[in-house]
Amino acid sequence: MDHNSPNVFVYLVDDEFAVRDALALLIKASGWSVKSFDCAQDFLNNYYHEFPGCLILDVKMPVMGGLELQEELIKRNIKIPIIFISGNADIPDSAKAFRAGAVDFLEKPFEKSILLERIDEAVQKDIKARQQLLEKASIQDCFNRLTTREKEVLQLIVNSHSNKEAAKILDVSPRTIDAHRARVMDKMQAENVAALVTMVMSHELLSQTFAPREVQ
Amino acid sequence: MDHNSPNVFVYLVDDEFAVRDALALLIKASGWSVKSFDCAQDFLNNYYHEFPGCLILDVKMPVMGGLELQEELIKRNIKIPIIFISGNADIPDSAKAFRAGAVDFLEKPFEKSILLERIDEAVQKDIKARQQLLEKASIQDCFNRLTTREKEVLQLIVNSHSNKEAAKILDVSPRTIDAHRARVMDKMQAENVAALVTMVMSHELLSQTFAPREVQ
DNA sequence: GAACGCCTAGGTATTTATACCTATGTATTT
DNA sequence: AAATACATAGGTATAAATACCTAGGCGTTC
Numbered sequence: 001m002d003h004n005s006p007n008v009f010v011y012l013v014d015d016e017f018a019v020r021d022a023l024a025l026l027i028k029a030s031g032w033s034v035k036s037f038d039c040a041q042d043f044l045n046n047y048y049h050e051f052p053g054c055l056i057l058d059v060k061m062p063v064m065g066g067l068e069l070q071e072e073l074i075k076r077n078i079k080i081p082i083i084f085i086s087g088n089a090d091i092p093d094s095a096k097a098f099r100a101g102a103v104d105f106l107e108k109p110f111e112k113s114i115l116l117e118r119i120d121e122a123v124q125k126d127i128k129a130r131q132q133l134l135e136k137a138s139i140q141d142c143f144n145r146l147t148t149r150e151k152e153v154l155q156l157i158v159n160s161h162s163n164k165e166a167a168k169i170l171d172v173s174p175r176t177i178d179a180h181r182a183r184v185m186d187k188m189q190a191e192n193v194a195a196l197v198t199m200v201m202s203h204e205l206l207s208q209t210f211a212p213r214e215v216q
Numbered sequence: 217m218d219h220n221s222p223n224v225f226v227y228l229v230d231d232e233f234a235v236r237d238a239l240a241l242l243i244k245a246s247g248w249s250v251k252s253f254d255c256a257q258d259f260l261n262n263y264y265h266e267f268p269g270c271l272i273l274d275v276k277m278p279v280m281g282g283l284e285l286q287e288e289l290i291k292r293n294i295k296i297p298i299i300f301i302s303g304n305a306d307i308p309d310s311a312k313a314f315r316a317g318a319v320d321f322l323e324k325p326f327e328k329s330i331l332l333e334r335i336d337e338a339v340q341k342d343i344k345a346r347q348q349l350l351e352k353a354s355i356q357d358c359f360n361r362l363t364t365r366e367k368e369v370l371q372l373i374v375n376s377h378s379n380k381e382a383a384k385i386l387d388v389s390p391r392t393i394d395a396h397r398a399r400v401m402d403k404m405q406a407e408n409v410a411a412l413v414t415m416v417m418s419h420e421l422l423s424q425t426f427a428p429r430e431v432q
Numbered sequence: 433g434a435a436c437g438c439c440t441a442g443g444t445a446t447t448t449a450t451a452c453c454t455a456t457g458t459a460t461t462t
Numbered sequence: 463a464a465a466t467a468c469a470t471a472g473g474t475a476t477a478a479a480t481a482c483c484t485a486g487g488c489g490t491t492c
Binding site for chain 2: 086089090091092094095098099104105106107157158159160162191192193194195197198201202
Binding site: 433434435436437438439440441442443444445446447448449450451452453454455456457458459460461462 | 463464465466467468469470471472473474475476477478479480481482483484485486487488489490491492
């Protein structure tokens, strides 16, 4: 296997040199770029926010443990997928890790092949999440350029109201809705209503106070 | 707290009477309807598919253990949220449970308040999942009534093609698209394109081979 | 062979949306 | 005071969707 996307990093945080050494070797042999650290703080200072990857994290470490680092990452809104590895953790540790979104929690010693599978899974998860974030940010940028009135009109368009209906609801002339609508389509770079709805729906841009459909 | 939605059930599966007895009392005191079983098979035979709820499940049991039951439920496509409780399970057990979707994995003895919190969480999760399933089934029903050609036209409508474009793509007269389109709108009970797109998008009805938007 | 479902496609009329244009009042910023 | 941004709304024209109608061809089922 060869994962030489040059900008994907597998981070490895463990206070024991022997573990870092052995795992780094294993993971590099699978084609990944590995960055090893012996403490959580070093990882925090050297993590490349801009590139996808995953984190292999020891639970028990001096100063800052793996679970604490996970908390810190959540606080900082860093969503790198985490695979925990541990020598003497317990079930509450594992439960805490999983409930906070861990990909897996492996007890040392573990099957090397499982770790490599989890790395694949975690990296794919991160890449996908980043793509979605990019797309959302791009749409959100457009959305933020809309004026309040334009957002209202967008809401009405997406909620399937015709210009005439929207005009009644906002109590203005249909021509005014025309104007707003045209500006909305322009600013959102949408070619037509279907594209607009798709954009808004897939990223939950608007407060979904409306019911798109009732179940009979 | 009072959860007397008469049709929500908290299932409790544990081979020890003392555990069942104590927990059933606790959970009933919070207003839930509780169904207790001393083995996995009894639960499978008595689970009410049609009502929401959650499952509190012991890991170590004779005949069929909790993790085996979880597997069996997945096989049978039964998606009831599970809260595991265990006396002497290990981390791999917990990891397996979580990776298969468990809500939590509690070691006996556990804080009663945490169990009650997890029950709330799990039941809410099931109710939400069931609502989405209902909505999806309703839309899927309509969708299934479409002919192959109508599905193709729906695909084109949702992908933002005008009648004229769709006509070119399918190499038929625009009038034919008109006809198909009208039948699609009718069968899908959609009042307009926005509603149609919403329906299809929110339940990923069509193979998403198209890119709704490119990120610059 | 008749009935049915489906794809096909035209006629006609109405309603909507879209694309240009202009223009005024108001509030905010410079 | 001038410039800018925004909501407002009209004129005119074209394009598109929608709602009615009819109807032939084709394959399957009864």
